[in-house]
Each structure stands twice: as C-alpha cells, then as structure tokens.
Amino acid sequence: MRGVLNSLLQDLHYALRQFRKSHGFTIVAVLTLALGIGANTAIFSVVNGVLLNPLPFPHANRIVSMFEATPDFFKGSISYPNFLDWQRDNRSFEAMAAYRSTDGSITGVAQPENVRAQRVSANFFPILGVNPILGRNFTSEEDRRGAGPTALISEGLWKRKFGSDPNVIGKRLIVAGQARTIIGVIPASFRLHVFNFRTADVYEAVGEETDPAFYLRDSHWNMDAIGLLKPGITLAQACDDMKRVNAGLANAYPSVDGNVKTNIIPLKDNIVGDMRSVLLVLLGAVGFVLLIACVNVANLLLARSTARQREFSIRAALGAGQMRIVRQLLTESVLLSALGGTLGLILAKWGTTAALVAVPETVPRAEEIGIHLSALLFTVFVSVLTGIVFGLLPAIKMSRTDISERLKDGGRAISGSRSSIQSVLVMGEMAMALVLLVGAGLMCRTLVQLWKIDPGFDPHNVSFFEVTPPPSLVNQPPDAILAALRQISATLHSVPGVEALSLHDGAVPMDHDNEKGFLLEGQEPPKQRTEYFPQTVEYTVEPEYLKTMRIPLLRGRFLSDEDNESSARVVVIDASFAQQYFAGQDPIGKRIRIFEFDSDSNQRISVPLVIVGVVGHVNQWGLAEDASRPLQAQMYRPILQRGAVDMKRLARGFNVFVRSKTPLAPEAFFEPIRQKLLASNRDMVVYDNESEEEVVAQSIASQRFSLILLGTFAGLALLLAGIGIYGVLAYLVGQRTRDIGVRMALGAQRLDVLRMVLREGARMTLAGAVIGLAVALALTRLMASMLFGVRPTDPITFATVAALLCAIALFACYIPARRASKVDPMVALRYE
Amino acid sequence: MTETNQALIQITDMTKVFYTDEIETHALSGVHLSVNKGEYVAMSGPSGCGKSTLLSIIGLLDTPTAGRYFLNSKPVENLDFAERARIRNQEIGFIFQSFNLIGDLTVYENVELPLTYRQRMPSVEHKKRVMEALERVGMAHRLKHYPSQLSGGQQQRVAVARALAGHPSILLADEPTGNLDSRNGEAVMELLANLHKDGATICMVTHDPRFAKHAQREIHLFDGKVVAEEELKKLLQETSA
Numbered sequence A: 001m002r003g004v005l006n007s008l009l010q011d012l013h014y015a016l017r018q019f020r021k022s023h024g025f026t027i028v029a030v031l032t033l034a035l036g037i038g039a040n041t042a043i044f045s046v047v048n049g050v051l052l053n054p055l056p057f058p059h060a061n062r063i064v065s066m067f068e069a070t071p072d073f074f075k076g077s078i079s080y081p082n083f084l085d086w087q088r089d090n091r092s093f094e095a096m097a098a099y100r101s102t103d104g105s106i107t108g109v110a111q112p113e114n115v116r117a118q119r120v121s122a123n124f125f126p127i128l129g130v131n132p133i134l135g136r137n138f139t140s141e142e143d144r145r146g147a148g149p150t151a152l153i154s155e156g157l158w159k160r161k162f163g164s165d166p167n168v169i170g171k172r173l174i175v176a177g178q179a180r181t182i183i184g185v186i187p188a189s190f191r192l193h194v195f196n197f198r199t200a201d202v203y204e205a206v207g208e209e210t211d212p213a214f215y216l217r218d219s220h221w222n223m224d225a226i227g228l229l230k231p232g233i234t235l236a237q238a239c240d241d242m243k244r245v246n247a248g249l250a251n252a253y254p255s256v257d258g259n260v261k262t263n264i265i266p267l268k269d270n271i272v273g274d275m276r277s278v279l280l281v282l283l284g285a286v287g288f289v290l291l292i293a294c295v296n297v298a299n300l301l302l303a304r305s306t307a308r309q310r311e312f313s314i315r316a317a318l319g320a321g322q323m324r325i326v327r328q329l330l331t332e333s334v335l336l337s338a339l340g341g342t343l344g345l346i347l348a349k350w351g352t353t354a355a356l357v358a359v360p361e362t363v364p365r366a367e368e369i370g371i372h373l374s375a376l377l378f379t380v381f382v383s384v385l386t387g388i389v390f391g392l393l394p395a396i397k398m399s400r401t402d403i404s405e406r407l408k409d410g411g412r413a414i415s416g417s418r419s420s421i422q423s424v425l426v427m428g429e430m431a432m433a434l435v436l437l438v439g440a441g442l443m444c445r446t447l448v449q450l451w452k453i454d455p456g457f458d459p460h461n462v463s464f465f466e467v468t469p470p471p472s473l474v475n476q477p478p479d480a481i482l483a484a485l486r487q488i489s490a491t492l493h494s495v496p497g498v499e500a501l502s503l504h505d506g507a508v509p510m511d512h513d514n515e516k517g518f519l520l521e522g523q524e525p526p527k528q529r530t531e532y533f534p535q536t537v538e539y540t541v542e543p544e545y546l547k548t549m550r551i552p553l554l555r556g557r558f559l560s561d562e563d564n565e566s567s568a569r570v571v572v573i574d575a576s577f578a579q580q581y582f583a584g585q586d587p588i589g590k591r592i593r594i595f596e597f598d599s600d601s602n603q604r605i606s607v608p609l610v611i612v613g614v615v616g617h618v619n620q621w622g623l624a625e626d627a628s629r630p631l632q633a634q635m636y637r638p639i640l641q642r643g644a645v646d647m648k649r650l651a652r653g654f655n656v657f658v659r660s661k662t663p664l665a666p667e668a669f670f671e672p673i674r675q676k677l678l679a680s681n682r683d684m685v686v687y688d689n690e691s692e693e694e695v696v697a698q699s700i701a702s703q704r705f706s707l708i709l710l711g712t713f714a715g716l717a718l719l720l721a722g723i724g725i726y727g728v729l730a731y732l733v734g735q736r737t738r739d740i741g742v743r744m745a746l747g748a749q750r751l752d753v754l755r756m757v758l759r760e761g762a763r764m765t766l767a768g769a770v771i772g773l774a775v776a777l778a779l780t781r782l783m784a785s786m787l788f789g790v791r792p793t794d795p796i797t798f799a800t801v802a803a804l805l806c807a808i809a810l811f812a813c814y815i816p817a818r819r820a821s822k823v824d825p826m827v828a829l830r831y832e
Numbered sequence B: 001m002t003e004t005n006q007a008l009i010q011i012t013d014m015t016k017v018f019y020t021d022e023i024e025t026h027a028l029s030g031v032h033l034s035v036n037k038g039e040y041v042a043m044s045g046p047s048g049c050g051k052s053t054l055l056s057i058i059g060l061l062d063t064p065t066a067g068r069y070f071l072n073s074k075p076v077e078n079l080d081f082a083e084r085a086r087i088r089n090q091e092i093g094f095i096f097q098s099f100n101l102i103g104d105l106t107v108y109e110n111v112e113l114p115l116t117y118r119q120r121m122p123s124v125e126h127k128k129r130v131m132e133a134l135e136r137v138g139m140a141h142r143l144k145h146y147p148s149q150l151s152g153g154q155q156q157r158v159a160v161a162r163a164l165a166g167h168p169s170i171l172l173a174d175e176p177t178g179n180l181d182s183r184n185g186e187a188v189m190e191l192l193a194n195l196h197k198d199g200a201t202i203c204m205v206t207h208d209p210r211f212a213k214h215a216q217r218e219i220h221l222f223d224g225k226v227v228a229e230e231e232l233k234k235l236l237q238e239t240s241a
C-alpha cells in the first residue's frame, strides 16, 4: 500500500516537472480542457438544477398539477364549483388546492405599491410543505365564501413594509381597497413559478370570493390546481379516479359538465415544460465539445510522444513494465485534466451566470441553479474520465512500441502509423463539430423564420404598462368607473409625444389570454354539454387601439367613440374569425351572442353583438406557437360597453397601450406618463412598463436561448476542431520537412507542396464532414420540437454548415501548408 | 577536358557566402569548373571544404553569392524558385547519402515522384519510365514494397532509379555510399560506373579515394577553392603540421 502511494507521489512529482518543462503544451492543453469541462459543468449545473434536483418540497414526487382540458386548451382553467367537487369526491388525493393570480395595490402603508397577489386554497401551502415563519396557514373556515378577509404576506413584504415587526400577526393590510388581517409570513425560501402562479407578496384565500359569478359552474377564472397524491397511488390511477369523479359531474350537471375532463401532470413537468428537450440537446452538445477537446489534447500528447520516445525507451530499458509506463502517462493526463477542470469550474460559474443574465426568465427554477456539490462531483468525475479518455490512447501507443523498432530508421515507420491515428481523431472531431454546427444552423434558421413572421401588429414605438386606479374606485357604481376611465384616457392623451393610446382589458397579444364562448345567430346553446361553445379570444379596447397597434382594417369600420354605454353593442372580429365562421359571406351586420353575468338575476344572460368590422389577425400565442394553436378567432369590444361585473374588474386595474410619435427608449417615454398619472391622483399605481418589441422578442426567448448556447458551443467546437486540424497538419509538416525538401529537390513546385498538404487536410475534413452529416441526420430529429419553419434535415442548413466547416478547416490547413511550401530544398542534402 | 566537347556545366569565379549571426562563412571562393557531357567527375576534399555547397549550387538547390553558372549553355544563377524547380525536375537527378526515399510511398511511387511534378506526361509513359529505371538498378521485383522494408543498399538502388526516371542531363550524388557498408557501397559504385558507360554525366562527392578512382576525373576542393592534387597534399601537410 505504502509502495503504491509512494510511486503515485513519484508519478505526480514527475508529471509536474514535465509540465514545467513544456509549459506551452501545458497551457494549451489546460485551456482546451478548461473550455470543454467548463461548458459541461455549466450545462450540467443547469440540467441538475432544473431537471434532476427534486423540487424543494417535502413530498415533491407526489405533487401534481391539475387542469380542466378543453378542445382549445390542454391546460385549461378549472371552474371553482368543479374543483370543490373534485376535492370532495376523489379517492386518490391526500389533498387538493386551487390557485389563481390577481394583483392589487397596497395602500395605507407608506407609498402605494402594486403587488402580486395569489389566491390559494387553505391547503395549498400544506401540500407544498411550506410553513409560515411567523403565524399560521389559512384555516378551511377562512377559505369559505364570505369569510373575513385574511392574508399571508411574504417575508420580503414583511421586511419592506413592516420592518420585520415580530408583532405583525393580526395587523391590517389594505390590498386593492380591501382591509385584511395578516395571519402569517411565508418564508422567502418559498419559490414556485408556473402558469397562473408566481411567488407573490400577498396570499389570500381563494374561497373567500364574494362575486357570485365565480361560483357558476361555467366560470373559468384562470384557476389551476395542485394535488398531493396518496402514497402509492400512480398518476394513471389518479387519472382513472378523476374520470370516475367527472362521470359523476357529467351526470349531475349535463348542460355544463357533460364533457368535463381532468388533465394531471407531475408538478415538476409543469414547471420544466419545454425546457427539458432544450436542456438535453444542450447537454449532448457540450458532450461533443468535451470530446473534441479530448481529441485535441490526445493529439497534442501523440505529437509530444515522438519527442519523448527516447525517455520512455530508456525507462523501458531500465526495466519499467508497460503498466508502469501507462500509469505514469495517465497520471500526467489526469493531472492535466484536473487543472483544466479547476479552471473549467471558474469558467462554468461565470458562464452560467452570464447565460442566465443574457436570457432571463427563460429557464425555469433559475434560482436553484448553481455550482453545488453535485456539479462539483460531476466536474471531478468528468475531469478524471477526460484525463483517461484522452490519455489512454497515447499512453498505450507509447508503451507498446518496442525499443528496437524505435532505434531503427529514426522512427519513421512508427510515425506513419501514429499520424494515421491522429488523422482518424481529427476526422472524428470534424464530424462532431459538424453535428454541433448543424444544430446551431437549424436554430439560426428557426430564429430567422420566426423573425420573418408578421405579428399582425407593429410593435415598434409601442409601450405597454399597467394601471391600478385608486382602491376606492372598486366600490363606485359603473357610471363613476366609466367616468374615471375617460378621465385617465384624457390625461394620457395630454402627455406630449403620445401618438395614439388605448386602455385595454382582457387578452394581451403574446402575453396573456382571455377567451369567451359565443353563439352564431340562430345557433342554440347545446343542451348537453358534450360539445363546447365556440370560443374566441376577447380583447377589450378603445377606438384608438387599431391606430396604436397599426392593425389593418379589412372590412367595415373599427370601434368608434360613438360605440359607448348607451349605444347598440358592437364587435369587431378578426380575419380568422371571419374565415372560420363566415366563410364566403360578408360578416358585416351579422350578429353573434355572448353570455354575460347579470348580478340582478344572478345568472348569465344572452347579449347580442353586431359585427361592424373585420381586422387583420394578430399573433396571440407568440411568434412560434400562434399558427399551431387551435384557437384562432379573435374579437374586439369597446371598453365602454362592458357589463357591471367587468366594470368592477376594470376598476381594480387595466393595461394601457401607447404609441409614441418618435422612437424613444421605453423608460424615457414611460416616466413622464407615470408622473402625469400620479399627479392626477396619488393613490394610483402605474407599473410594469414593457415595450412591445420586448414582448415579441420574449415570445421566442427559448429559441433565442437555444441559439445562443448552441451557437456558442458550435463556435467553440469549430474553434477547437480548427486548432485540432491545424495542430495535426503542423505536426505532420514538421515531421516531414525532410520529405518535403526531397520532393522539392526532385522538382516539386511550391504550389505542388501547398496542394499536397491542403489535400491531406481536405481528406480529413471531407471524411469528417461526411461522417458528421450522417450523424447529424440521425440526431437532429431529437431537436425537432425546438425548430420552427425548418425541417431537422433541412438541406440548405446541412450544405451551408458543411461548407463553413470546410472553409474554416481549409483555412486552418493553409497555415501549415504555406509553411511546408516554404521549406528549403537544401534540407534534403543535410544528413540526419 | 576536351575543348571539342560542349561543356554541360560551366562555372566561373563562383563564390558562396553564408551569413549566420553576423558570421560570414566563405564556403566557396572563386571556383571555376566545367563538366562536359558524358563525363564522370568525382569531388573530394576535407570536411567543410565546400563539396556539398558546390553540388547544391550545381543542382540548383541553392544560388551562388557571385559568379556565373551556365547549364546547357543557359545562364541559371539568377532564376526564380519555380524555374529552378522545373530545371531540377528535368535536367538533374539527385542521389543522396541518406537515400531520402519517402516513407509513405512505395518503391514504385518513389521512383515515379519526379515524373508527377512534370506537366502532361501520360501515365503509360510514367509506367514505362519507372519500370525501365527499376530494371536498370535491378529492383523491379519490389514495386509494392515500402522503403522501411528494404535494406540500405536496396534503398539506395531505388534512389538511383528515382534519379534516372526523369532522364536527366546529369546525375548528382553526395556521398552516395556514406550510409552503406562496403559491399553495398561497391554495388552502388558499380551501378554508377555502368550508367556512365552507357553515357550518363555524373558528378559525385566522395571521401573515399577507392570510389573516386571510378571517376574519369577527380576535382579537389580545399577551403572553398579548386586545387590540384599535389597542391592539396601540400596544403594538408601544412595544416596538420
């Protein structure tokens, strides 16, 4: 044991001395490895944080997300009465909790501030295993209709607004004009981000809602749910159980629930979403980068081994066995990659931060990404493995060549076979680089295709922000609310530089959806709800919306100022709506019916709308997704013609779209607007300013993220492969200087020699490219879901990228080739 | 030297100076030399006297610092690289001390090499010339072998065949037997003698007086100058004294 340790120390000591002796080689090798290992550590830490790590909840693997599936939405929102029945009738869940997001301004404590608020069921936090650091969770009594308003607040809000007051429990907090009793403080460590739920500052009980419309079985108020499966219950069993529960609901409420379906997916899948395939593709890509780095270092070692042949023949002559020599060489290579790994770790730390900053909000669970223990272990493992992978081949090669052969003929016969190994390695790395380039190329074409898509509106110079009116407005009658809205609109119009603007509610292109069921003229509502009402995306706007967004008017007219609360209800539809429901007819003057909640009769009543115009289709679901979404029909209604319930919602908050006359930084444009509004009323909150250009860009953020990373890795691979082929050719030229001199003595022109070396490089490159194309053909299928408007086998991409690789490789070859062509033929005369 | 024979090589007052790190080495100083068609000339002299330098200038591998050089009556001392490469290819056959066969190429390919640098020669012609040359040196049975699979003597015979394949005006050999044992050296010398008998012009550098005897004429170099044999002896005695 001691002997082994001693000889290991000896090996280490010797290896370090070797590095000092040839520091040029050491630096190049360590840098190459650092890039390869660093990229892997970075992506691994992302994959680990997002995909591998369990969610930070005690029963994470039993927690599922639940939705009501509809023909238009796989993850449709749940009606609250249905949710309550699911909760009561199921047999496979320990608990179920609903949630939906709202927001509102906090008034009464310092400056009014708009905060994100989440409405959750009483057992929402218990399911997640989150305990308040102060106070308690909601009781089921507090989660009932008409219960006294309570609130859980975030640790952040507690610090910010209450100075971490330990006696905050029982204090009052006014949220959206509603006084609430604080019952607990949720720790800052709690984080969850899924559709309809974001870590918030205020949590309220979902069941305390007083609006009767919320309790209609056909109301879908953007509510989703989570459930905690009983131990041992599988997802499939839970789905079957919910089918049984829904069959009961269909029986009891055939006109509404005839076709109700529950969609259950693991919470983690809901969080990770599409990112899984992106991350796995990236992990594969960095694997290739590392392999290429390994190949380069292996080639460097092979080249060096020629120089070190003497050393090892002497060692062998002194009686060192083959194993001993292999071990010595492996010690060197593992040490080399350990150095590379250490440097790589730093690169990784820096790279992950940079990547997450470059494309924020793209990667779920980003806050859980970091170089933790598992990433460290991964780096150590990869480093050692890397050292063995790139070190083994040269080590075996070197320990095998027998001494007598080395002494004979200056080692020329050996160098022949060794250089052929190097050529094969170079072909391999060319192939891998090509695969990565194809991936990046496909992503690049995807992005080009996406940018070519017409969003249906002109996002330039358009800003978007949110307004929360003074909390007192909520309790005003509809007339007063309308007057306030008109007042705000007029104030906004008086801001210099404003070209057009529109107050806005409902769906927001590429940001937020809102649907409405409707019936065509003469169409009867289905008796049995085995069919759904036709659905349309609903935008609530002012007449200037069209001008603000520069959406083309195709037929009839857009909404006007005359379409107000006292005139006939009108609607403008989009081209898709017209195409789908009025194909071959003129929709102008036709009627549709929608159903609005009437608080007097406490039920929905039919409201007829006259179609007065047709406008262009707007990209609602994001550049990449819009075309593939089933729901395409869109309609626009005047904000002044909304019903009483909608008026209340508008009083809580709405959006504003503004077009500026000249291009301005969104901030520079927004600030005067905000000041003007605040000057008109101090209790107003104006926030969340975003330019429409950002919104459009954000809709393809995941593709941009993939392109940036794949592009970086492909660039790295290309660089390494270029260095690789350069290194091998430079080595070969160095080895063959004499041969080249002889050829020149025999009459070879400089061009002949240049061509000869280039041909050698081209041979490796082309062979590598052919292999790479074949591998890419097989692998790009895996990224099909990331692509848009381009097939995974797109011939243009394949051809362009192969041409790029060849051009870069030939450029890399040109340097040694030129050197070869400058060889002095006199070397032929010099003796060895 | 017969005046009626046209001089194949005519060198007058040639000097060659090497500059390295501000040190001037006068490798050749005022060399006059003429070699006729069909002559067999041996060059000898002590180490460092400039034999290889002279041979490399004759073979257009290097250019003189001053002096004139007519090859086949054409001035060649100031040609550019490409032109010199073309003349090397067509007029000159090299035989090196260390054979200098190319390890990655077979015997056949090695011999064919000078022909591949010649424009527009049909491959049938290649084959004919290569086989002719290899038969001439008795190596036609080893076409597919690689140099590392041949003995030193065999390698040098292949190298001679390579020098012959291009049908050059002159064969230049720098100590062709230097890396061979005496038996193999003898065989190569015999080969050169036979080639000369069949009309080849040969310039050979050699240390070995036995081999120099094969030549028609022996040129003695001393310190970059051509000297008579008696003078050489005198000079050698002076330096050793």
Ligand SMILES: Nc1ncnc2c1ncn2[C@@H]1O[C@H](COP(=O)(O)OP(=O)(O)OP(=O)(O)O)[C@@H](O)[C@H]1O
Pocket: B018, B019, B020, B025, B026, B027, B046, B047, B048, B049, B050, B051, B052, B053, B054
């Ligand atoms: N490239 C060069 N740079 C500098 N000096 C050189 C160069 N080549 C030759 N010399 C010098 O020129 C002189 C003549 O060299 P050369 O090789 O011609 O001698 P040689 O007669 O062939 O000797 P040997 O019998 O040892 O081969 C020597 O002093 C040598 O050091």
Ligand SMILES: [Mg+2]
Pocket: B051, B052, B053
């Ligand atoms: Mg010499």
